[in-house]
Amino acid sequence: MRTASHWLSLERSAVLVVDDEPGIRRMVSAFLTREGHAVVTAANLPEARNHLAGRDILVVLADITLAAGESGLDLLAEVRREHPDLDVMMMTANGDLGSAVESVKQGAYDYLCKPFPLEMLKAAVDRAVERRRLRAKAQMLERLEGRFAADQENMEEFLVSMATVIDAKSRYTAVHSQRVSELARLLGRALHLDEDRVQLVALGGRLHDIGKIGTPDAILDKPGALTRAEYLEIQRHPAIGDDLVAPIRTMQALRPMIRWHHETLDGTGYPDGLPGDRVPLEAWIVKVADFWEAITSRRPYRDPMPLPIAVKVLREEGGKRIPRDIVETFLEAIQDAPVALPTGPA
Ligand SMILES: [Fe+2]
Numbered sequence: 086m087r088t089a090s091h092w093l094s095l096e097r098s099a100v101l102v103v104d105d106e107p108g109i110r111r112m113v114s115a116f117l118t119r120e121g122h123a124v125v126t127a128a129n130l131p132e133a134r135n136h137l138a139g140r141d142i143l144v145v146l147a148d149i150t151l152a153a154g155e156s157g158l159d160l161l162a163e164v165r166r167e168h169p170d171l172d173v174m175m176m177t178a179n180g181d182l183g184s185a186v187e188s189v190k191q192g193a194y195d196y197l198c199k200p201f202p203l204e205m206l207k208a209a210v211d212r213a214v215e216r217r218r219l220r221a222k223a224q225m226l227e228r229l230e231g232r233f234a235a236d237q238e239n240m241e242e243f244l245v246s247m248a249t250v251i252d253a254k255s256r257y258t259a260v261h262s263q264r265v266s267e268l269a270r271l272l273g274r275a276l277h278l279d280e281d282r283v284q285l286v287a288l289g290g291r292l293h294d295i296g297k298i299g300t301p302d303a304i305l306d307k308p309g310a311l312t313r314a315e316y317l318e319i320q321r322h323p324a325i326g327d328d329l330v331a332p333i334r335t336m337q338a339l340r341p342m343i344r345w346h347h348e349t350l351d352g353t354g355y356p357d358g359l360p361g362d363r364v365p366l367e368a369w370i371v372k373v374a375d376f377w378e379a380i381t382s383r384r385p386y387r388d389p390m391p392l393p394i395a396v397k398v399l400r401e402e403g404g405k406r407i408p409r410d411i412v413e414t415f416l417e418a419i420q421d422a423p424v425a426l427p428t429g430p431a
């Protein structure tokens with residue numbers, strides 16, 4: 086005969102059968118065991134509580150009328166309160182439909198009127214077990230989803246740190262992505278984007294050059310003009326950056342800015358040579374901010390441009406390589422903005 090300790094060793098969730106009549110406990114227990122369920126039995130409420138506290142119970146099958154004035158309805162109330170995920174099925178003496186209905190009102194999952202055909206018991210227990218399994222599965226998915234969301238957030242923080250590392254790779258680009266981010270935010274506001282989109286372009290500005298993690302420092306820091314091969318190497322950074330963030334779900338909205346911030350209106354940009362009308366607004370915003378940051382900061386091969394010359398140079402891009410209205414909005418937006426002033430180490 087199978088004992089409770091035998092079931093405990095199986096580490097399976099059990100059906101808890103609570104009935105004061107030993108014959109019923111034996112019969113129900115034997116039948117459910119044959120059906121492949123782990124079963125524990127209790128003759129009264131204290132025994133039932135012990136089982137509930139001591140092991141994982143799949144479903145409770147409880148007689149409404151117990152000995153010594155105890156009621157299965159009290160057990161039902163306790164389970165609802167302390168184990169809200171657990172289904173309770175009530176058993177009642179034939180003809181006591183009133184209390185059966187009452188038990189359902191109080192949260193019982195179902196009831197069986199004695200004597201019940203064993204097939205009915207099997208169907209009811211199977212249903213309850215299935216519900217429990219589905220619920221456990223849903224909870225597991227929810228937990229996984231939560232963990233996934235947390236991972237995504239961590240990933241965003243990780244990428245921002247990576248952008249800082251890339252800035253630090255070269256003393257000439259020490260604050261490049263930070264400044265591009267601020268300028269992109271400024272332009273986003275001037276274009277009356279909603280606040281979510283403004284934050285998006287600011288983050289896009291911060292991460293736009295993330296692909297430079299793959300560019301050798303010697304090229305980033307080279308004091309003289311770049312060779313053709315070095316220039317081609319630099320041109321790989323938007324696609325490298327895009328490949329880096331492509332698998333991350335929450336980064337999808339940033340991809341156009343990372344991949345296309347070197348595309349141009351006339352289709353001669355890189356990496357895709359997109360025609361200007363296919364470059365999204367977010368990418369133009371980062372491009373203008375990036376362009377301005379580059380010409381107004383010190384680079385290995387030149388001093389920062391004085392303000393009036395930088396304005397002239399950017400304006401010349403308008404209508405040629407960058408949409409003119411975006412250039413003009415940018416120039417208007419940066420008036421009196423300290424972040425736009427020429428900068429860089431002397
Ligand atoms: Fe870039």
Ligand SMILES: [Fe+2]
Pocket residue numbers: 261265293294375
């Ligand atoms: Fe850049």
